[in-house]
Amino acid sequence: MGFEANGGFLLGFEAQGLAPLMTRDGLLPIVAPLAAARAEGRTLADLVAALPACHTAADRVQGIDRDRAADFLARLDPDAFFADTGEIVGIDRTDGLRVSLTDGRVVHLRASGNAPEFRIYAQAADPDAAEALVATYRDRVAARML
Incomplete structure (x- = not known):
């Protein structure tokens, strides 16, 4: 899903x-x-x-060529890119790159399917943490792709 x-x-x-x-x-x-x-x-x-708290946030970097985004994701080393965020416990490359961390936070990076954009999604136990993850990885993606 x-x-x-x-x-x-x-x-x-x-x-x-x-x-x-x-x-x-x-x-x-x-x-x-x-x-x-x-x-x-x-x-x-x-x-x-009864469910654990889970908040999501999303943003995008605009003006990104889809082929360039695909190449970026294919070459991206998750251990290096997420080194200061936490320990990775799961990596899923089904639709871009989805990284799960030991504390339950998730960051999902992917090229848009319908626009020249790169999407950044995050989930965390509180809204501020989710927004902070999105801001961090939006800036990192922009720095490498723009």
Whole structure:
């Protein structure tokens, strides 16, 4: 599954009878928690209250050629690029570069699929931490690509 800043949701695999669909599906983020709450016999409010805090932030660097962005991501050494941010526990290159850190923070770097932009997404336990990650990596990407 993938996050889209515009509220979309990507599903690229078969999930309980749903055929793979590599397009945005705005209903899945609504239906999935409702189905989970019902399956657990809980209210939606109780289900959400039990989840860990997670805040997201997103930004972009404009004027970036997609081929150049793809080359940048292919050559990027995550250990060096994220060295001062925290210990990496997971790397996923399915759609750009998604780095998971030991403290639960995530940074996702990718070329836009529909504009000459480079997207930076982050998630963290509080909104300020998510915004700080986005600002840091927006500036690093801009410094190397502009």
